Amino acid sequence: xNKAFKFRLYPTEEQKKMILMTLGHNRFLWNRMLQDKQEHYxxxxxxxxxxxxxxxxKYPWLKDIDSLSLANTQLALEKAFKAFYAKKSEIPKFxxxxxxxxxxTNLVNNNIxxxxxxxxxxxxxxxxxxxxxxxxxxxxxxxxxxxxxxTDKYFVSLNFAxxxxxxxxxxxxTLGLDFSMTHFYVDDRGxxxxxxxxxxxxxxxxxxxxxxxxxRTKSSSNYKKKQKEIAxxxxxxxxxxxxxLHKLSNTIAKGYDSVTVETLDLIxxxxxxxxxxxxxQRFGWQRFITFLKYKLENQGKRFIHLSQWYPSSKxxxxxxEVHGExxxxxxxxxxxxxxxxxxxxxxxxxxxxxxxLIILGFA
Ligand SMILES: [Zn+2]
Numbered sequence: 201x202n203k204a205f206k207f208r209l210y211p212t213e214e215q216k217k218m219i220l221m222t223l224g225h226n227r228f229l230w231n232r233m234l235q236d237k238q239e240h241y242x243x244x245x246x247x248x249x250x251x252x253x254x255x256x257x258k259y260p261w262l263k264d265i266d267s268l269s270l271a272n273t274q275l276a277l278e279k280a281f282k283a284f285y286a287k288k289s290e291i292p293k294f295x296x297x298x299x300x301x302x303x304x305t306n307l308v309n310n311n312i313x314x315x316x317x318x319x320x321x322x323x324x325x326x327x328x329x330x331x332x333x334x335x336x337x338x339x340x341x342x343x344x345x346x347x348x349x350x351t352d353k354y355f356v357s358l359n360f361a362x363x364x365x366x367x368x369x370x371x372x373x374t375l376g377l378d379f380s381m382t383h384f385y386v387d388d389r390g391x392x393x394x395x396x397x398x399x400x401x402x403x404x405x406x407x408x409x410x411x412x413x414x415x416r417t418k419s420s421s422n423y424k425k426k427q428k429e430i431a432x433x434x435x436x437x438x439x440x441x442x443x444x445l446h447k448l449s450n451t452i453a454k455g456y457d458s459v460t461v462e463t464l465d466l467i468x469x470x471x472x473x474x475x476x477x478x479x480x481q482r483f484g485w486q487r488f489i490t491f492l493k494y495k496l497e498n499q500g501k502r503f504i505h506l507s508q509w510y511p512s513s514k515x516x517x518x519x520x521e522v523h524g525e526x527x528x529x530x531x532x533x534x535x536x537x538x539x540x541x542x543x544x545x546x547x548x549x550x551x552x553x554x555x556x557l558i559i560l561g562f563a
Contacts, residue, residue, distance in 0.1 A: 229270055372457050375389075
């Protein structure tokens with residue numbers, strides 16, 4: 201199993217220059233190799249396997265930076281093409297200076313070390329690092345990714361491998377979650393988690409800023425100022441959101457032995473309800489699922505993802521009949537067969553939980 205720890209770095213001016221150069225050279229290599237692959241494909245209709253070494257001769261300054269980072273950029277590009285050929289993602293795009301992709305380097309012969317308050321990296325030496333949490337001693341460092349945010353903050357993600365030693369625990373407390381339009385989720389016990397208001401407000405503010413920047417000319421100092429403001433606000437939203445998602449998933453993973461969720465068909469939702477689709481994306485539903493899954497599985501607990509076609513909202517949780525009449529706007533489920541009436545989302549959550557129990561072999 202793998203686990204990553206992300207810490208903030210405080211490089212000196214000299215180190216900042218080297219990091220920026222490494223990011224720049226890797227961006228150059230990515231774009232150069234991508235362009236050559238595209239041209240080769242246009243000509244021969246086959247995939248070109250190019251390597252960093254071929255470019256080091258032509259562009260000797262590529263040798264000035266950590267060579268492992270270039271090898272990782274090549275691997276990432278090949279991986280992106282593999283996913284594209286397997287129809288799992290879009291065609292790899294050129295990297296621009298505006299976005300930060302980070303650079304990755306591997307642990308080889310003690311070239312990377314964590315020594316009190318510092319991280320030693322190839323070509324950079326010791327960089328001040330805020331290691332705000334302990335790393336368990338049974339974990340082995342594999343690779344690190346250095347990145348810079350648009351607001352000029354530097355981070356490192358340290359990636360570790362470890363043996364999984366948890367044993368599956370007995371399932372006693374189970375929970376079903378329904379993601380709803382009005383709430384982040386509703387569970388089968390009737391608790392409803394609101395979309396956080398402060399993040400909702402920040403998104404409105406972001407929208408206003410984006411609208412105002414679109415009216416300004418690109419070269420003006422006001423434009424740059426607004427651009428910075430947007431980057432800072434966006435970073436704040438992301439931090440607040442991660443905080444919200446971590447707290448929520450921690451509480452659930454602590455209190456329950458198995459959790460069942462439905463799978464959302466995001467494409468279908470986007471077609472039928474743009475507002476709902478936006479809410480899901482903004483509040484990081486996918487991220488929440490990832491957090492919840494690894495937090496449960498790390499403790500030997502169960503995480504069950506139902507298939508997309510399971511009719512959780514249309515099934516009556518009292519008699520089990522399925523009714524096709526329920527509309528998106530109907531907030532109450534009223535069963536025509538048994539006359540049972542219940543909150544729409546709680547009804548769905550109960551069905552989701554039950555379906556999870558069936559999968560576990562308990563019902
Ligand atoms: Zn019924």
